[in-house]
Amino acid sequence: MTAQDSGKRSDYLSWDDYFMSVALLSAQRSKDPNTQVGACIVNRQKRIVGVGYNGFPTGCSDEALPWHREGDFLDTKYPYVCHAELNAVLNSVPGNLAGCSIYTALFPCNECAKVIIQAGIREVVYLSDKYAATDSFRASRRLFDQAGVVCRQLKPASRIVTITLDENG
Ligand SMILES: Nc1nc(=O)n([C@H]2C[C@H](O)[C@@H](COP(=O)(O)O)O2)cc1CO
Numbered sequence: 700m701t702a703q704d705s706g707k708r709s710d711y712l713s714w715d716d717y718f719m720s721v722a723l724l725s726a727q728r729s730k731d732p733n734t735q736v737g738a739c740i741v742n743r744q745k746r747i748v749g750v751g752y753n754g755f756p757t758g759c760s761d762e763a764l765p766w767h768r769e770g771d772f773l774d775t776k777y778p779y780v781c782h783a784e785l786n787a788v789l790n791s792v793p794g795n796l797a798g799c800s801i802y803t804a805l806f807p808c809n810e811c812a813k814v815i816i817q818a819g820i821r822e823v824v825y826l827s828d829k830y831a832a833t834d835s836f837r838a839s840r841r842l843f844d845q846a847g848v849v850c851r852q853l854k855p856a857s858r859i860v861t862i863t864l865d866e867n868g
Pocket residue numbers: 731733734735736752753754768776780781782783784805806807808811830
């Protein structure tokens with residue numbers, strides 16, 4: 700029987716697009732007004748073992764700390780926010796992340812690169828590389844190269860994934 704004869708849907712999500720969509724859906728939880736990042740960790744059996752998005756640490760109110768980009772360092776979000784990739788690792792089901800892939804909306808910074816490498820994650824799949832020109836990202840590339848972590852930019856098969864929360868399906 701051919702795939703066509705079987706009556707199978709043809710417009711289903713590929714694995715890559717599915718995992719990146721989960722990452723982007725998680726990003727929708729972020730309170731950051733400028734950049735919402737989500738990350739999704741997948742093991743070798745293609746099971747999702749961790750998700751996360753950028754936000755302040757547990758117990759730190761989203762209203763009590765600043766979300767600003769500019770001003771005195773302590774009055775910006777940067778010293779306080781946990782990156783999506785860090786949260787995905789820390790939120791992962793207890794176990795071994797060795798050999799996993801991480802799908803992330805934005806290429807990891809150098810601090811997350813260290814966490815990803817130390818966790819044993821072997822592949823980084825990213826969508827945006829908007830900070831590629833910064834030193835932090837040059838350092839990430841260097842770390843990933845030396846540690847043998849494979850990085851690839853996702854070229855999605857589906858550019859738009861629609862989810863409608865409608866009780867009538
Ligand atoms: N890979 C990343 N994962 C992340 O979760 N982030 C977070 C940290 C901030 O909350 C936000 C970046 O803010 P901005 O500088 O684009 O306004 O995204 C940032 C990066 C890139 O460094």
